[in-house]
Each structure stands twice: as structure tokens, then as C-alpha cells.
Amino acid sequence: MTGTRRAVAGYLVVRVTGVLLAVLVTGHFAVTHIVDDVAETDASFVAVRWSSALWLVWDALLLACALAHGASGVWIAVDDYATPRRRRPWRALLVALTTVLFGLGAVVLVVGALR
Secondary structure, three states: OOHHHHHHHHHHHHHHHHHHHHHHHHHHHHHHHOOOOOHHHHHHHHHHHHHHHHHHHHHHHHHHHHHEEEEEEEHHHHHHHOOOHHHHHHHHHHHHHHHHHHHHHHHHHHHHOOO
């Protein structure tokens, strides 16, 4: 992928995930803080919520979009401010960190759903 195409792809990832996050976070906030009483939000609330495939997919998508949005934004900043020689290690670290964080989040979702 050429530099211009990569920049456009990064730009689009930030914009698309931003729109998705606006919807996903608003839904999450509404269910957690408005529809249900905040005082009743505990581990059993999460367990009941994660027993539904809808909420598992919702939370997984929320996690994936948040990580993609943040990583893409950092990627753009690295492209803008890092010297060409230092871009590769920063990008590798960013990809590794994002992958690890998504993996940990996925494990939490799967283990939480199985409980």
C-alpha cells in the first residue's frame, strides 16, 4: 500500500470507528446508567447482560472500535512526528500492544460469558 493510500485508510478508520463509537458508547451508557439503576450495576448485572449474544457482540464491537480508533490515531501521530527511521519500531509496538489489549478483552468477554 502506498503512503497516500495508507494515510487515507487511516483517516477513514478514525472517522468510521468514531461514528460507530458514538452509537455504541451512547447505547452502553443508556443501558448502564439510564435504563437500569446505577446502584444495581454489579457483577450479576454484567453476568446477565453477557448471557445475551447481542450484548457480547455489542461489547466486543465496542472494544474493537475503541482500540482501532485509538491505535489509528496514534499511528497517524507517529507518521506525522516520528522520523522515518523510528516509525517502524513505534508501529510494531503499537500493533503488538493493540493486539494484546484486544486479546485480553476477548478473554474477559469469553470467560465472563461462560460464567
